[in-house]
Amino acid sequence: MAEEEAAVATEEEPEQTPEQTPELEAGDPGQAGLALVLLAPEHSHPSPTKYVGIAVFLAIVTALEVALYYITMPEWLVVVLLLVLATMKFAIVAGFFMHLKFDSPMLRRLFVTGLILAGVVYTIALFTLSVLV
Amino acid sequence: MQAAIGHAPHTPAPGDHDYAVTGIDSRKLGMWGFLASECLFFGALISSHLLYRSRAPEGVHIPHDVYDIPYTSVSSFVLLMSSLTMVLALAAIQRNDHRRLRIWLLATAFLGTLFIGGQVYEFTVFTHEGLNLSSSVAASSFFVLTGFHGVHVTVGILWLLSLVGVSLRGKLPAENHLQVEIAGLYWHFVDVVWILIFTVVYLVPNTH
Numbered sequence: 386m387a388e389e390e391a392a393v394a395t396e397e398e399p400e401q402t403p404e405q406t407p408e409l410e411a412g413d414p415g416q417a418g419l420a421l422v423l424l425a426p427e428h429s430h431p432s433p434t435k436y437v438g439i440a441v442f443l444a445i446v447t448a449l450e451v452a453l454y455y456i457t458m459p460e461w462l463v464v465v466l467l468l469v470l471a472t473m474k475f476a477i478v479a480g481f482f483m484h485l486k487f488d489s490p491m492l493r494r495l496f497v498t499g500l501i502l503a504g505v506v507y508t509i510a511l512f513t514l515s516v517l518v
Numbered sequence: 519m520q521a522a523i524g525h526a527p528h529t530p531a532p533g534d535h536d537y538a539v540t541g542i543d544s545r546k547l548g549m550w551g552f553l554a555s556e557c558l559f560f561g562a563l564i565s566s567h568l569l570y571r572s573r574a575p576e577g578v579h580i581p582h583d584v585y586d587i588p589y590t591s592v593s594s595f596v597l598l599m600s601s602l603t604m605v606l607a608l609a610a611i612q613r614n615d616h617r618r619l620r621i622w623l624l625a626t627a628f629l630g631t632l633f634i635g636g637q638v639y640e641f642t643v644f645t646h647e648g649l650n651l652s653s654s655v656a657a658s659s660f661f662v663l664t665g666f667h668g669v670h671v672t673v674g675i676l677w678l679l680s681l682v683g684v685s686l687r688g689k690l691p692a693e694n695h696l697q698v699e700i701a702g703l704y705w706h707f708v709d710v711v712w713i714l715i716f717t718v719v720y721l722v723p724n725t726h
Contacts, residue, residue, distance in 0.1 A: 430609070430612075440599060447598060450716075450717060451591045464723070467717050468717065474710075475713050482709075483703055489541065492546070492547070496550055499553070502557070503561035507561045507562065507565040511565055514569055
């Protein structure tokens with residue numbers, strides 16, 4: 386019950402008060418630099434309504450993918466379109482649902498490094514083994 | 519300076535022990551590092567399947583022969599929607615709405631269980647069609663890839679249910695929303711891996 390009241394109160398005032406900037410000691414560039422890193426801007430996450438909109442879009446893209454499976458088209462075109470749509474879905478989930486678009490660029494670099502490393506290594510391996518040609 | 523901070527439910531303070539000099543919580547950084555390594559793990563399994571997906575003895579089915587695309591499409595849709603419920607759970611705890619947090623976490627776990635149930639059914643059908651872990655290299659690579667993904671989903675379900683339990687005991691206050699966020703990162707990753715598996719393994723035509 387108390388939780389529900391707290392939730393209602395929060396919904397009435399969705400905007401959170403920004404936390405106070407800690408006092409920086411004058412003449413201490415190390416601490417000032419650390420505080421600047423720690424207090425780097427965090428952009429607002431999307432609202433629940435926007436999340437639902439994104440999910441609807443992802444569902445439509447999935448339906449398109451399945452439709453491509455049944456449509457008679459040149460095979461290379463089907464493969465290209467399927468990969469483009471899958472990449473789009475991947476990017477949207479990672480960017481919005483995993484908040485990679487809004488979080489620290491360091492997290493983005495970390496994940497993208499793993500992704501690119503995997504992509505390059507296994508693409509080379511599959512080309513070498515003549516799977517992709 | 520304050521205006522630039524924006525919506526930061528748990529802005530770290532200098533000296534906060536969970537935060538490295540990067541300004542990112544160590545647990546979150548660790549999870550992203552783990553997910554980056556998982557890209558290589560699943561990349562290896564997907565590549566192996568691409569390499570072996572047509573290799574089967576004469577007269578033995580390859581997985582592509584027995585795929586039920588409409589059925590797997592529904593499963594994929596279920597897992598995709600579980601990502602929505604997961605992110606709504608995180609949004610709920612960030613609003614200090616614990617009732618909705620538990621509802622969305624349970625909904626996510628339910629959708630995940632539905633997906634796993636679908637996978638078990640699919641494996642059963644494939645087994646009746648003569649496909650099993652040792653029937654061909656193609657079947658092995660398929661079962662290992664989708665099986666490992668299923669294990670990841672199962673771990674995710676257990677994780678979500680444990681969060682519901684912690685929340686019910688009142689030990690998951692809004693300021694600990696990072697616990698939900700980290701579980702969410704894992705869950706969404708499992709979803710994006712399935713996005714790739716569904717496309718590359720199921721939908722891309724097998725011509726070799």
